[in-house]
Amino acid sequence: MFGDLMGMMGKLKETQAKVGETKKRLDTVMVDEASTDGLLKVTLTANRQIKAITIDDSLLEDKEQLEDxxxxxxxxxxxxxxxxxxxxxxxxxxxxxxxxxxMDSLFK
Incomplete structure (x- = not known):
């Protein structure tokens, strides 16, 4: 009984370490998105940190449109x-x- 519990605890620690490694790796995975007309482009990490915003000069003329x-x-x-x-x-x-x-239905 305690062997199973110790094994599960070890597996949990191993999983926590893998989750931490995955989170670090997701800092290097870039996600690009652009407006439908391509005038504004955004790049962020898979951890949702903005890395770049590119704005076409034509959008600088209308502040409200740019904000949208x-x-x-x-x-x-x-x-x-x-x-x-x-x-x-x-x-x-x-x-x-x-x-x-x-429990497997929780992670689908």
């Missing part, structure tokens, strides 16, 4: 990055979980 572009494009980029992040972390977590009936 920034909000829409960044929100789309964050949504994309979140999906990558969640998929990667769920895969690592699922890999390290003991086989408990009914």
């Amino acid at each position: 572009y920034i909000i829409l494009t960044i929100n789309k980029a964050i949504e994309k990055a979140t999906k990558v992040n969640e998929t990667e972390l769920a895969a690592v977590a699922k890999e390290g979980m003991p086989n408990i009936p009914g």
Whole structure:
């Protein structure tokens, strides 16, 4: 009984370490998003940290339009990055979980 418990604790620590490594790796995974017309481009990491914003000069003439572009494009980029992040972390977590009936549906 205690051997199983110790084994599960070891597996949990191993999984935590893998999750930490995955989070670090996701800092290097870049997600690009652009407005539909390509006038504004945003790059962020899969951990949702903005790395670059490129704005076409034509957008600088209309502050309100530029603000709308920034909000829409960044929100789309964050949504994309979140999906990558969640998929990667769920895969690592699922890999390290003991086989408990009914638990596998949590990581789909």
